[in-house]
Amino acid sequence: MKGRNLILVALIFFCNDVELNQSYGQGFQVNFQGQKQQGMGCAGSSLVQDASALFYNPGGASFLNASEVNAAVTPIFGNVMFVDSFTNKSFRTNSPVGTPFNLYALFKVKKHHRLKYGLSITTPFGSTVQYEDNWIGRFALTRLELKAIQFQPTISLRITDNIGIGGGLVFTTGAVNLQKDLPIQFYDGSFGHAEISGKAIGWGYNVGIHFKANEKLNVSSSYRSRTNMKVTSGNVQFTVPESLNQSFPDGNLTSGIPLPSVATLGISFKPAKRWDIVLDVNRVGWKAYDTLSFDYALNSPSLLDTKSVRNYKNIFAFRLGAQCNVLSLQEEKKMMLRAGLGYGFSPVQAGYVTPETPDGNRVYFTSGMTVFLSSHFNLDISFYFTKVTRSDRNLETLLSGTFTTIALAPGFGLNYSW
């Protein structure tokens, strides 16, 4: 036990510097928390296959028969192109490869078979987007980095043979770094720059209930609460010509950003021995993100507190997938193949599309497989693809054009149970 925890801690430390990348979920949501789910259109909250149930539905975790550790990473290769509608010029991002990850540890309680406890460490929100130098929207944004890591200690109890409930406290630690150019020019013609950075923490919870109707049908419901990430000791730094230094004082700032609630209804159905079909419906409470405000400790006539309207709306996402055991029904020799797709509505309303989250309604496709190397050990891989196109004229910056995003995300996971 102790040894394993040490490994976990080491992994967390190693991963603390992860970069996330937009374009794999609505808003700045990242829906990559389990390789098996990712193979099936990111659905499967009601099909308990591994310790990722801690995240997807704490109520279902109690249905796992073994103790288990699970680690996975999903590098995201995202490319955004913006075509300005007035100049016809196109601009691209050169964002770093995103690396959302998840670590799960789920343990049996020896004398209480119905009780499980565990810890999940996930990155369900985040975004790093870096636009090419001198792009047309440079005065709106040049780079945004939003990182969030959620720690969720969880208890799951199977209250009857058919019903499991569970819950966990979610502690989120995050960091934000936002940069843009200022339309103020030095003698050499170069532009000023502003960089806002800060760390944030927030608290929330994750609860769920799992109902096993019969051997063929499972239904589950879960709710991950909203987390208000508060930036209490942020910092703003200006690079401006010397004669304007007093107009743009460096200093502290406060801000905040909400991570929205996610309510999920999941159904899994077993039409035949080798087959599973899963459906998840998410309701994401993006309405919480109505304004992005920065309150500067030092103001000047040129530097006033800003309130930038985001006006996000609550959205639905529908995710459908299936898996098939293609080799053998024996535990050690199974091999699962998966495929799925999903449709997500964008929380970003017309007039509010920003370079931070060039988001649109999206269709995505996924596939995946699990290879069972032994009765204790299995290896997951998954693959995700989406292309999103969104045209808009932002009401605040009046930047007008079309964002096209292509994102590919191959995922890899290891699962050890005993």
Add this chain to the structure above:
Amino acid sequence: MKLFYCHIIALLLLALMACKPKEPMLSAHSGTADFSKFVAIGDGHTAGYMDDALSLHGQQNALGTLLQMQLQLAGANPTILPWLDPSNVGINTQQQARLILGYKTDCMGIQGLSPIRFSAQGEVVSLTQSAYIPNQKYSNYGIPGLKMIDMVSNLIGNPNDQKYNPYFGRMSMDQFVLPMAGTWSSVQENVLFGGYPTFSSIYLGLEDLLPYAKSGATQNPMTPVSGLPNVGFDESINQLLSQLSSNNAKGVIATLPDVTKFPYFTTIPYNGLKLDAASVVTLNQIYGPLGFAFHIGDNAFMIEDPGAGMFGVRPMLPGELILLSVPLDSIKCHQMGSVFPLRDEFVLTLDEIQQVQSRTTAFNQIIRAKANEVGFGVVETSPFYEKTNAGFVYNGASLSAKFVSGGVFSLDGIHLNPRGNALLTNEFLKAINVKFKSNLPMLNALNYNSVLFP
């Protein structure tokens, strides 16, 4: 085997990174217009006059130059200008260099940002040497100070005449081929010499108004609305457009904005006279007998107005304008505008503003009517200037007509800076696209310099 897999994985990663959205194939076309022999005709705006001088950098970012650059996407001829010296010192008719923003210490010993000359003297030699090259046609006849009525003038190319315009003189063919006795060629003759343009852009008329307004309505009378070519606005534009539209040639012509809204006239507030208790006492003693009272804080400046009572002095009224030519140190330290009223040449009164505005309106009516007659497109500049006066957001940047900080006007408060020229160019492009069904793309104005700060 292991090496083999490593290669496969590396290839896969490369493939993943290479999957990018494809750029749309968009090509500009000229619609029903033919840009192959384009010429820009105008005053300092078209030439690239800014920061109170003409310089190479200004020419490169001139209205005419930027417009032609976009027209070249749909077949326009190469840009040929009488380029000035790469030293970028700049030159105006008072032999001065261009303005830059620098530090200046005022009469009270306070150092602050202020327009200052880039160097003690302008690139004088540039205006005295001919830039004319035989068999090479300029594509930009932007000439600082050029009026609508000057197009057929035989005097502005004559170095011995009082009306001589050295910016024109250096590019006129006469500088190379000596004219017959007494017949110096006009701007129009230069434009049409060696082949008529197939497409022209015209932004003329501001200089028919500005010299009067800039003198505080004391001299340089405005061009009369009607009169013969070289005298009146209507016949001058008439003959110009009938020449440029012959052989079914096309073009656009711009209407004129309200020049009294330029920062040159609006930067100093009419009530910018800040008084303390002691000054209030002094001024009330002086002006009390005339019935004028002062108070602590903001007061209206005192101005000369021959029509104002026995002493010809009165406080300014809201809406009246103080010109940027006013000596600010005299206001700050020598009681100009208070004990000593502002001279007429530094002020536009309500009546004078009205005169300029109604003349502008009359010119614009003529411009629209004549353009329609010959099938030219009309570039309405007023909406752009009004939007700028109100302030607007453009691709995330706030822009306005405010002096220095607004980011659109150059440091002379009259001419636009490169960014302003790019914005105005977009108005020309929009008008061309609408009139001639072309699809020329706009410029990203933020790629062009604004005021540079030390």
